[in-house]
Amino acid sequence: MVAEAGEEAAVRTMEGGEEEEQGPFAANGSKPNPEDEDELEEARKVVGEDGVSYETLEDAEAGNKIQAVCPMVVASREVKEKKKVISFATTGLKDVYLWIDIFGFAVLDSHGKVTRSVPYPMLASWMIDNDLFQVQLVNKKGKQKVYTYLTGYHTAVKIKNRLWEYIDLYLKHPKAVEALQSFCQAIEEGNVVSTDLLKEGIPLDKESFIDESLTKAKKIPLGTNKDGTPKAAKLAKSKSSSKSSKVPKDAQDLARAEAELRTLREALQKALEERDEAKEKCEGLDAQLELLQLEAKGGESGDGGEKLKQVSEEAKQLKEDLELAVRERDNLSKQLENAMERMQSMETGEAGNTQQEVLHYQQEAQQLAALMEEQHSIIDDLVKAKMDLESQVAQEKGARQQAEAIAEAATNEAASAIAAAEAQGEQLQGEQAQIVAAGAAAIMEGCEGLRRDLATCRSEAEALSTAVPLMSAFALRQLSDFMASGAFASMRDAMERYKKECKLRKQLYNQLIELRGNIRVFCRVRPLFGKEVEEEEEDVTRFPEEDEITVLASDGSYSRAKTYEFDKVFQPDSSQTAVFEEVAPLIASVLDGYNFCIFAYGQTGSGKTHTMEGPREDPGVNTRAIAELFRLAEERGEDYEIIVSASVLEIYNEQLGDLLVRDNSKKLEAKLAKDGSVHVPGLTAMKVETPQDIVKVMEVASKNRAVSATNMNEHSSRSHAMLSVSVTCRNRISKQEHRGKLHLVDLAGSERVGKSEATGARLKEAQSINKSLSSLGDVIQALSAKKGHVPFRNSKLTYVLQDSLGGHSKVLMFVQASPAGSNTSETRCSLDFAARARNVELGQAKQNSTRYGDAGDGGRTAKH
Numbered sequence: 001m002v003a004e005a006g007e008e009a010a011v012r013t014m015e016g017g018e019e020e021e022q023g024p025f026a027a028n029g030s031k032p033n034p035e036d037e038d039e040l041e042e043a044r045k046v047v048g049e050d051g052v053s054y055e056t057l058e059d060a061e062a063g064n065k066i067q068a069v070c071p072m073v074v075a076s077r078e079v080k081e082k083k084k085v086i087s088f089a090t091t092g093l094k095d096v097y098l099w100i101d102i103f104g105f106a107v108l109d110s111h112g113k114v115t116r117s118v119p120y121p122m123l124a125s126w127m128i129d130n131d132l133f134q135v136q137l138v139n140k141k142g143k144q145k146v147y148t149y150l151t152g153y154h155t156a157v158k159i160k161n162r163l164w165e166y167i168d169l170y171l172k173h174p175k176a177v178e179a180l181q182s183f184c185q186a187i188e189e190g191n192v193v194s195t196d197l198l199k200e201g202i203p204l205d206k207e208s209f210i211d212e213s214l215t216k217a218k219k220i221p222l223g224t225n226k227d228g229t230p231k232a233a234k235l236a237k238s239k240s241s242s243k244s245s246k247v248p249k250d251a252q253d254l255a256r257a258e259a260e261l262r263t264l265r266e267a268l269q270k271a272l273e274e275r276d277e278a279k280e281k282c283e284g285l286d287a288q289l290e291l292l293q294l295e296a297k298g299g300e301s302g303d304g305g306e307k308l309k310q311v312s313e314e315a316k317q318l319k320e321d322l323e324l325a326v327r328e329r330d331n332l333s334k335q336l337e338n339a340m341e342r343m344q345s346m347e348t349g350e351a352g353n354t355q356q357e358v359l360h361y362q363q364e365a366q367q368l369a370a371l372m373e374e375q376h377s378i379i380d381d382l383v384k385a386k387m388d389l390e391s392q393v394a395q396e397k398g399a400r401q402q403a404e405a406i407a408e409a410a411t412n413e414a415a416s417a418i419a420a421a422e423a424q425g426e427q428l429q430g431e432q433a434q435i436v437a438a439g440a441a442a443i444m445e446g447c448e449g450l451r452r453d454l455a456t457c458r459s460e461a462e463a464l465s466t467a468v469p470l471m472s473a474f475a476l477r478q479l480s481d482f483m484a485s486g487a488f489a490s491m492r493d494a495m496e497r498y499k500k501e502c503k504l505r506k507q508l509y510n511q512l513i514e515l516r517g518n519i520r521v522f523c524r525v526r527p528l529f530g531k532e533v534e535e536e537e538e539d540v541t542r543f544p545e546e547d548e549i550t551v552l553a554s555d556g557s558y559s560r561a562k563t564y565e566f567d568k569v570f571q572p573d574s575s576q577t578a579v580f581e582e583v584a585p586l587i588a589s590v591l592d593g594y595n596f597c598i599f600a601y602g603q604t605g606s607g608k609t610h611t612m613e614g615p616r617e618d619p620g621v622n623t624r625a626i627a628e629l630f631r632l633a634e635e636r637g638e639d640y641e642i643i644v645s646a647s648v649l650e651i652y653n654e655q656l657g658d659l660l661v662r663d664n665s666k667k668l669e670a671k672l673a674k675d676g677s678v679h680v681p682g683l684t685a686m687k688v689e690t691p692q693d694i695v696k697v698m699e700v701a702s703k704n705r706a707v708s709a710t711n712m713n714e715h716s717s718r719s720h721a722m723l724s725v726s727v728t729c730r731n732r733i734s735k736q737e738h739r740g741k742l743h744l745v746d747l748a749g750s751e752r753v754g755k756s757e758a759t760g761a762r763l764k765e766a767q768s769i770n771k772s773l774s775s776l777g778d779v780i781q782a783l784s785a786k787k788g789h790v791p792f793r794n795s796k797l798t799y800v801l802q803d804s805l806g807g808h809s810k811v812l813m814f815v816q817a818s819p820a821g822s823n824t825s826e827t828r829c830s831l832d833f834a835a836r837a838r839n840v841e842l843g844q845a846k847q848n849s850t851r852y853g854d855a856g857d858g859g860r861t862a863k864h
């Protein structure tokens with residue numbers, strides 16, 4: 001067999017090279033095209049594995065030509081039409097197509113290449129068992145080989161149906177049956193079937209085949225052939241000659257009909273036999289009756305009367321039996337007639353009906369098959385899904401194995417790394433051990449030295465322990481001798497003298513600065529608080545000596561440290577009382593008719609208000625100063641009459657305001673009197689008779705003071721506030737009157753505009769503050785440089801402070817400082833300013849003293 005030979009090749013071989021010749025199974029007689037040629041050429045090269053295929057055309061020509069033709073004709077036709085007749089999957093194979101024809105079956109791969117083709121004669125048997133399609137082949141030597149294909153149930157059913165479809169078509173087509181019979185017989189006998197047989201064969205184009213088959217099936221009754229012989233017989237013959245054990249469906253139906261006919265014939269035969277038997281019986285009875293009738297006639301003459309009666313009854317019975325037999329006979333005759341009729345009809349016209357029935361059954365069977373197919377397609381899908389899952393599982397397994405292999409490799413690697421590390425560790429341990437040993441040896445040596453030292457120390461200590469008591473006793477003796485001697489007394493005297501000297505020196509210094517009229521400067525540093533503590537800010541202030549302060553760099557280093565000396569330096573823990581103690585001695589001068597100005601300078605939040613005003617429960621300088629005034633006045637006795645009044649002036653945005661009236665929109669102007677004193681016409685002055693009165697005054701002023709928030713301090717004062725207390729002290733006896741003024745000024749914050757990040761109204765405030773404070777700086781500068789012109793008029797602040805800074809007043813400045821590192825530069829600016837101010841010599845203060853009645857009292861009289 002030439003399993004690979006294509007249709008054209010096969011025909012050529014058989015026809016002796018007639019290329020134009022078309023094989024009998026060529027689809028509609030179409031001519032082959034070059035592409036088909038290529039495909040077929042390709043197909044020829046494929047070698048079957050079963051040992052029954054032929055490799056070359058020569059082989060085919062050498063023998064068994066015809067056997068090669070049939071499958072190849074079918075195969076090439078299918079290849080040509082590129083039909084995927086049946087597809088199935090086998091392990092390791094993809095897109096393999098299997099198809100079966102009446103002449104055999106072939107297997108194609110996805111490219112349409114024939115991988116195996118088997119002619120019908122070699123197909124010993126085939127069967128479909130669930131998902132398996134099994135073919136048993138037999139080669140020329142009679143060797144059997146079984147091929148099993150995994151098809152899926154649905155595919156298996158397709159295979160079966162297709163096979164039956166072709167067989168049905170062939171069996172319905174007389175020419176096909178003839179061809180099949182001759183073909184099979186020829187092969188069975190080992191003859192080569194002539195090509196003419198195939199040439200004369202019927203086309204396998206399915207559509208035309210079906211039409212033609214059905215037309216012919218109508219025209220040619222199945223019961224007869226063209227030559228008039230009963231077809232069943234021929235079929236039986238063909239069936240017996242075929243190697244296939246399968247019986248066509250029509251043949252089965254006809255066989256069934258034959259069997260039925262046979263049964264009916266047998267029944268008819270039986271009925272005829274029974275009829276003959278009954279006939280015989282009837283004839284016997286008639287004869288008996290006749291005889292009896294004769295006997296009856298003779299009996300009437302003698303004692304034959306009884307006998308006649310008996311015979312008559314018997315005859316009556318026999319008659320009844322006869323009638324029954326006749327009915328039976330008629331019945332059987334009728335049955336026989338029916339059977340004959342039925343047989344006749346079967347033999348004549350009912351074959352068509354049977355055919356119809358068969359077709360009907362076929363249709364039903366097809367419908368059932370379609371339903372089955374549906375189910376099988378679902379099952380196929382499930383089988384496919386299962387296979388997919390299995391392949392996935394296989395993949396997963398592969399991946400897992402790979403992962404395990406990687407893990408194992410990693411484990412091995414880790415193990416070897418650990419081993420290497422251990423080895424290295426051991427080596428390192430060895431090295432370390434050597435180092436440790438060397439170190440230990442050195443330490444031991446050191447210890448030995450220490451031990452020696454210790455022993456020396458111990459011996460020295462022992463020596464000392466004996467010496468110390470002796471020495472102590474000696475020292476005590478010396479001390480008591482010393483104390484008993486005049487040296488100790490003189491030393492104590494010296495100490496006391498030294499203290500007196502210091503006090504004197506201070507007094508002299510105070511007198512000196514009094515004479516010079518220097519501005520006294522007290523520096524007060526507040527403690528770190530709130531945010532500064534939370535953020536752990538650096539405290540950049542140090543106090544190396546009394547009344548000295550050092551400001552470090554903002555990071556707390558001494559790199560840019562600067563030390564200042566002031567008249568007094570109050571550290572953060574200084575109390576309000578301690579601060580006022582230093583102020584108190586200066587207050588008395590107010591009662592003596594001197595002007596005294598205390599002002600607090602410093603950046604926002606540095607403690608100006610705290611020092612001047614202070615909280616109610618721990619008041620600052622203002623309250624304490626007034627209280628001191630009243631205390632001093634009281635101290636002076638009833639000879640003195642003290643008249644005290646207070647006013648509070650605000651300078652806000654270069655405008656003067658009265659803080660003792662709620663509506664301070666009234667414009668105020670400072671006036672400089674001829675005597676050099678400054679007064680503000682229209683400014684409210686409140687009589688103060690007790691220290692508590694001044695507290696009330698300050699509360700009113702505090703409420704009216706312009707206060708707004710900035711990002712430097714939660715309640716930053718944005719204006720300068722000046723509490724002016726006028727004190728008139730009259731001596732009732734001498735009629736001497738002293739008029740002194742105490743100005744207590746809480747300046748606005750001195751921080752730079754840039755840092756306050758103020759905008760809009762706040763910016764204007766800051767600019768005004770800057771202007772007044774820089775004017776103050778200029779005034780201080782001019783005063784310290786003893787310049788002829790002092791620019792008091794440059795700002796409202798300096799103008800108002802003119803009578804304090806202009807030479808007739810005593811001035812004390814509190815420079816307030818923050819210890820926080822973030823405020824370092826502001827602190828330095830303030831301290832630099834204060835240091836300059838301290839150098840200012842205002843000259844000796846002028847006492848305002850007149851005779852009683854020489855000048856107006858300017859206030860109401862307070863009697864003590």
Ligand SMILES: Nc1ncnc2c1ncn2[C@@H]1O[C@H](COP(=O)(O)OP(=O)(O)OP(=O)(O)O)[C@@H](O)[C@H]1O
Nearest residue numbers: 526604605606607608609610713715716717748749
């Ligand atoms: N010596 C101090 N001891 C304890 N707390 C202080 C001290 N000095 C200032 N404070 C506190 O620091 C905060 C700021 O002080 P204060 O209002 O007096 O600053 P300021 O210089 O007057 O500010 P502004 O220029 O905004 O008026 C206040 O809460 C105050 O109680």
